Amino acid sequence: MKAITQAPIEAQGHQPLMAFSLEKIQFLDTDGNWLCERPSFASDQWLVQAYKHMVLNRVFDSKAIALQRTGQMGTYPSSLGQEAFGTAIGMALQKDDVFVPYYRDHGAHLLRGHKMSDLLLYWGGDERGSASGPQQDFPICVPIATQITHAAGAAAALKIKGQDQIALVTIGDGGTSKGDFFESLNVAGAWQLPLVVVVNNNQYAISVPREIQCGAPTLAQKAIGAGIHGVQVDGNDVVAVYQAILEARQRAHLHKGATLIEAMTYRLGDHTTADDASRYRSNEEVKQAWLNEPIKRLQTALHQLNLWSAEQEQAWQQQCGEQVDQAVQTYLNIKPDSAESMFDYLYQDWPEVMNEQLDLLADKLARQQHK
Numbered sequence: 001m002k003a004i005t006q007a008p009i010e011a012q013g014h015q016p017l018m019a020f021s022l023e024k025i026q027f028l029d030t031d032g033n034w035l036c037e038r039p040s041f042a043s044d045q046w047l048v049q050a051y052k053h054m055v056l057n058r059v060f061d062s063k064a065i066a067l068q069r070t071g072q073m074g075t076y077p078s079s080l081g082q083e084a085f086g087t088a089i090g091m092a093l094q095k096d097d098v099f100v101p102y103y104r105d106h107g108a109h110l111l112r113g114h115k116m117s118d119l120l121l122y123w124g125g126d127e128r129g130s131a132s133g134p135q136q137d138f139p140i141c142v143p144i145a146t147q148i149t150h151a152a153g154a155a156a157a158l159k160i161k162g163q164d165q166i167a168l169v170t171i172g173d174g175g176t177s178k179g180d181f182f183e184s185l186n187v188a189g190a191w192q193l194p195l196v197v198v199v200n201n202n203q204y205a206i207s208v209p210r211e212i213q214c215g216a217p218t219l220a221q222k223a224i225g226a227g228i229h230g231v232q233v234d235g236n237d238v239v240a241v242y243q244a245i246l247e248a249r250q251r252a253h254l255h256k257g258a259t260l261i262e263a264m265t266y267r268l269g270d271h272t273t274a275d276d277a278s279r280y281r282s283n284e285e286v287k288q289a290w291l292n293e294p295i296k297r298l299q300t301a302l303h304q305l306n307l308w309s310a311e312q313e314q315a316w317q318q319q320c321g322e323q324v325d326q327a328v329q330t331y332l333n334i335k336p337d338s339a340e341s342m343f344d345y346l347y348q349d350w351p352e353v354m355n356e357q358l359d360l361l362a363d364k365l366a367r368q369q370h371k
């Protein structure tokens with residue numbers, strides 16, 4: 001039988017047009033060693049503050065999961081293993097910036113001044129939990145990727161008004177496959193918007209691994225097609241994520257437009273409390289990922305700099321536990337809102353057609369009372 005040979009692809013007439021390159025930012029390796037000089041913002045005090053907040057974030061997270069497991073809260077998306085991501089964002093944002101979060105940003109929210117009890121209230125299904133924090137920030141967004149279109153709009157408003165704040169939006173790796181993402185990046189490039197897009201690439205979109213989510217080797221390179229700056233950072237390195245945002249802010253101030261930051265993290269927990277990650281990934285994979293987690297590496301770096309001791313660790317863990325317990329008590333003592341309140345935050349002008357649904361609800365509640 002005659003072998004079939006592949007005809008070579010014709011390459012005549014080709015000339016180089018453009019070449020692109022991407023950079024990655026990392027300061028601390030997985031063992032807490034500095035890979036290069038400490039940046040000037042990362043003072044002793046800054047490093048300790050970042051560390052303490054990451055620990056608080058983790059303690060909050062495990063309590064929130066426990067509340068859901070015991071029927072005292074709704075479905076909750078854990079940020080376990082992604083504490084450097086939220087902490088760096090919360091520390092890098094200025095008070096009057098516009099933060100447009102997704103649903104896994106508890107660390108950043110706490111630094112934005114959200115009351116811990118309000119976060120629990122929100123995840124307990126009560127919209128009043130969205131009330132605290134800077135008023136220009138957007139509410140937690142659960143629909144995938146819709147928030148990035150709003151963030152582009154907010155950035156456009158800042159630009160039109162000549163204000164020098166940034167709009168910073170977070171999104172998951174899965175969210176970067178959506179049209180909303182590409183459209184927003186496109187407008188950010190076309191209009192040179194002061195927009196910072198930070199992707200929490202935690203390697204999974206529920207059960208869909210990153211490798212089959214997208215054919216490109218990095219998500220940062222999606223910036224190139226939009227004509228904006230893209231960079232990848234070690235998302236388990238709080239110093240690197242902060243540095244990337246700092247540079248993005250400078251770029252926005254120099255009117256050089258938007259930045260896409262792909263932060264490489266790993267979701268150590270389940271997608272949410274409604275998920276069981278052991279059904280789609282191996283224990284071995286998770287065990288390996290634990291070696292790379294963000295808190296241990298910063299703790300090692302602090303020990304090496306003589307900035308943190310075992311006694312301080314014990315005292316801080318206890319303080320975090322107490323702070324979280326207090327927030328839980330506040331949350332549990334809040335009287336549930338009326339069932340009708342679910343309609344409260346939807347419309348500026350009440351559409352008459354909704355009265356039918358209100359009547360149905362009133363009917364249902366009345367029947368429940370008579371049971």
Ligand SMILES: Cc1ncc(C[n+]2csc(CCOP(=O)(O)OP(=O)(O)O)c2C)c(N)n1
Binds near residue numbers: 104142145172175204
């Ligand atoms: C518009 C829309 N489609 C589908 C869903 C269901 N959903 C919830 S989370 C999720 C995966 C998101 O993964 P990713 O963007 O990687 O973020 P992660 O949860 O991993 O942080 C999906 C598809 C949704 N919330 N909104």
